[in-house]
Amino acid sequence: MSEVKNRGGFGGKLVAILAAAGSAIGLGNIWRFPYITSENGGGAFIIIYLGCILFLGLPLLIAEFSVGHNTKKNPIDAFATIKRGWGWLGALGLVSVFLIMGYYFVISGWTLNYAYASATNGIGGDFGAFFKEFTSATWAPLICTYLFIVLNHIIIIGGVQGGIEKASKVMMPLLFVILIVLAIYSLWLPEGREALGNVFTPDFSKVTGKTFLDAMGQAFFTLSVGMGAMLIYGSYFQNGTKLSGTAISVVSLDTLVALTAAVIIFSAGVENESGPQLAFVAMPKVFSTMPLGNFWATLFFLLLALAALSSTISMHEAVTSYFVEKRGMSRSAGATLVTIGAMALATVASLSLGVWDGVRIAGMNIFSLLDNFTAIVMLPLLGILTSIFVGWVWKKEDMRAELTAEGGVDATTYPVIRFLLRYVCPVLVSIVFIFGIIDFISSL
Ligand code: PFF
Numbered sequence: 542m543s544e545v546k547n548r549g550g551f552g553g554k555l556v557a558i559l560a561a562a563g564s565a566i567g568l569g570n571i572w573r574f575p576y577i578t579s580e581n582g583g584g585a586f587i588i589i590y591l592g593c594i595l596f597l598g599l600p601l602l603i604a605e606f607s608v609g610h611n612t613k614k615n616p617i618d619a620f621a622t623i624k625r626g627w628g629w630l631g632a633l634g635l636v637s638v639f640l641i642m643g644y645y646f647v648i649s650g651w652t653l654n655y656a657y658a659s660a661t662n663g664i665g666g667d668f669g670a671f672f673k674e675f676t677s678a679t680w681a682p683l684i685c686t687y688l689f690i691v692l693n694h695i696i697i698i699g700g701v702q703g704g705i706e707k708a709s710k711v712m713m714p715l716l717f718v719i720l721i722v723l724a725i726y727s728l729w730l731p732e733g734r735e736a737l738g739n740v741f742t743p744d745f746s747k748v749t750g751k752t753f754l755d756a757m758g759q760a761f762f763t764l765s766v767g768m769g770a771m772l773i774y775g776s777y778f779q780n781g782t783k784l785s786g787t788a789i790s791v792v793s794l795d796t797l798v799a800l801t802a803a804v805i806i807f808s809a810g811v812e813n814e815s816g817p818q819l820a821f822v823a824m825p826k827v828f829s830t831m832p833l834g835n836f837w838a839t840l841f842f843l844l845l846a847l848a849a850l851s852s853t854i855s856m857h858e859a860v861t862s863y864f865v866e867k868r869g870m871s872r873s874a875g876a877t878l879v880t881i882g883a884m885a886l887a888t889v890a891s892l893s894l895g896v897w898d899g900v901r902i903a904g905m906n907i908f909s910l911l912d913n914f915t916a917i918v919m920l921p922l923l924g925i926l927t928s929i930f931v932g933w934v935w936k937k938e939d940m941r942a943e944l945t946a947e948g949g950v951d952a953t954t955y956p957v958i959r960f961l962l963r964y965v966c967p968v969l970v971s972i973v974f975i976f977g978i979i980d981f982i983s984s985l
Contacts, residue, residue, distance in 0.1 A: 549701035550777040557778045558790045558917035560709040564770050565795040567852030569763040571802040571845055576819040582747030583740045591760050594762035600961040601766045604931040606784040609775030611943045616769035624934050631927055637919040638768035638856045644911040649849035650686030652842050659838035666825045677895035686887050694880045698873045701777050719844045723805050732809030740807040754977025756860040758916040767923030769859040785892050785950040869983045921974040928966035
C-alpha cells in the first residue's frame with residue numbers, strides 16, 4: 542500500500558478524465574486529423590475512422606487503463622506483473638513513444654513560434670516561404686523545440702498531482718474555450734458553412750487499403766493507445782474510478798475535438814491544401830484575410846500549443862516513470878534523462894528538415910521516417926499485441942475482476958469488450974496492417 546501511495550496519483554475522477562483527454566487531444570486532432578481526412582476523401586475517411594475509434598480504439602483504451610490501474614506500475618513492470626516475461630511489451634511501447642516525441646516536440650516548438658509571430662504580425666505575406674524558411678532553419682526551430690521540452694520538464698518534475706494534474710486543470714478548460722470560440726467564429730462566416738459541405742461529403746473513390754491503415758493509425762495515435770501513456774495515467778487513477786466510463790468520456794471528447802478542428806480548418810476554405818502544412822501555411826493565410834486576423838491566428842496557434850503540451854507531458858511521464866520506478870532514480874533525475882534524450886532526438890528530427898535533409902531512408906528524411914514508422918508500423922503492431930495480451934494472456938478471472946468491479950464495465954458490456962479484444966482487434970488490425978503495408982511499399 543505504501544508503495545502505491547509514494548508513487549502519487551490523481552486527486553479525483555474528473556481530473557483523471559481531464560488528464561487522459563489531455564493526452565488524447567493533441568496535434569493528432571488539430572494538425573494531423575484534418576489533413577489526413579482531406580487526403581483520404583473527406584467524409585468517407587471519417588466514417589472508416591469512426592469505426593476504428595469505436596471498435597478498435599475504445600476497447601484498447603479500456604485494456605490499457607486496466608493494465609495500469611490493476612498493477613499501479615510503470616508500463617514495463619505492469620505487463621510483467623500480470624504475466625511474467627511480458628515486460629518487453631511495455632518496453633516496446635516506451636520505445637515507440639520516445640520515437641514519437643522526437644518529431645512531435647519539433648512541431649510543438651513551431652506552434653510557439655507561430656503564436657508569437659502571429660501576435661506580432663511577423664509572418665509576412667508569403668506563408669509558404671515563411672514556413673519553409675523557418676522549419677528548415679537551424680537555430681530558430683531548435684530553440685522553440687527546446688523551450689517546449691523545458692516546459693514539459695517543469696511540469697513533470699512537479700509530480701503527478703503538483704505538475705500533471707495542476708497543468709491539466711488549467712490547460713484543458715482553456716483549450717475547450719478557445720476551440721469553441723474558433724468554431725463559432727468559423728461557422729459564422731458564410732463561405733465557411735459552404736466549404737464544410739464539400740469536405741464532409743464522402744468520396745469513396747479515394748478509399749484504398751492505405752486509407753484503412755491511415756484511419757486505424759490515426760485512431761490509435763489520437764487515443765494515445767499502445768504506448769504506455771494511457772497505461773501510466775490509468776495507474777494513477779484512484780481506486781473506484783470507472784475505467785470504461787473514463788475511456789468513453791476520453792474517446793468522446795477526443796472525437797469531438799477532432800471533428801471541430803476539421804470544421805474550423807475546412808470552413809476557413811482551405812480544403813484544397815493538404816499535407817502537414819495545412820495548419821501552418823493555409824491557416825495563417827486564411828486568417829490574414831479576416832478582420833482581426835492576427836488575433837484569430839494567435840488564438841489558433843495557442844490552441845495547438847496547449848493541445849501539444851497536454852499530450853507531450855503524458856509521453857514524457859510514461860518514459861520518466863520507467864527511470865524512476867525501474868531504475869530507482871529520483872523523479873528529477875529520471876525526468877532530466879528523458880528531457881536530454883528527447884532534446885537529442887528532436888535535434889536530429891528538426892535538422893533533418895534543413896541541413897540534414899540529404900540523409901534519407903526509404904526516400905524519407907528522419908522527421909518523416911519517425912512519423913511514418915511509428916504511425917504505420919509501431920502503432921498497429923502495439924494494438925495487435927496489447928489486444929492479444931489482454932484478451933488471451935491475462936487470466937480471464939483477473940481481467941474480469943478488474944473490469945467488472947472497480948473498472949465498472951457492467952455485466953452486459955464486459956463480454957462485448959472481451960470479444961472485441963480477443964477476436965476483432967487482433968484479426969482486423971492484422972489484416973489492415975498487412976494490406977496497408979503492402980499498399981504502402983508498392984507506392985514508394
Ligand atoms: N494523442 C496525441 C495526439 O493526438 O496528438 C499523441 C500522443 C500522445 C501519442 C501520447 C502517444 C502518446 F503516448
